[in-house]
Amino acid sequence: MSRLYPDAPRIGVSVLCHRDGRVLMVKRGKDPYKGHWSLPGGLVELGETLLEAAERELLEETGAKAHLEMPAETFDSIQRDADGRVSAHFILAVFCGAYRCGEARPGDDAADLEWVPLERLEDRLTTPGTPERVRRLLAQERR
Template identity: 35%
Template sequence: MKPVLAAGAVISDASGRLLLVKRGHDPERGCWSVPGGHVEPGEAPKEAAAREVFEETGLRVSVGRELWSTLIEYPDGQSFEIHDFVAHVDGGHLVAGDDADDARWMTPAEVARASLAAGLGERLRQAGYL
């Protein structure tokens, strides 16, 4: 089965906090992740990252360079090719929306203690966020 193409954004504020969302749907329902989701047909991953951030958090962002891409395979046979980008908030008001059960700014210590989506903690550490 071909992996589902997905994109997300790693967003930090001036205090070094990271913006995370609590997943409201499977896969990994209840886990914290960077905002993101499926890339729509004809949509570039950067465009998808900005759209998904807005849908899940109510924040408008500028999307910059790609931080990483990864392939995540789940036991049910589903797999996702995920491209995560650095992004900066341009406006909006933080509110959990779309398929996010919660959205909040977390300190690196809070992120390290949170139940994170598969491999996210390691990728954030490698990128220097934790």
């Protein structure tokens, strides 16, 4: 299953893990968006629920665990090349939860990792919409 120029959308998960006004973010080590800061996540494996995928990806990429239950948001991420062809298409379920345990360290596809204060989200190159998504989902969780 190719991630670039796929024959069908790929289903993935993303995890907004937060702790003391900070968000756990990873610097992507692979395309698409290599070198951009993002929420940890990845593709759902065959036979795996969305929740299982979210828990696995968070642990693999960061070594952390969070209190996760249901997706907080689902969205399409579609990129096109200069000719208008779809170069990537992901359907992403975003989970949001408070940090539970684990020593945060970059692993798997993550080139780097950091607990980013909310006021510093715009100070780095992120995947499209990430700062806005983080603020919106954290505001929803507080209600």
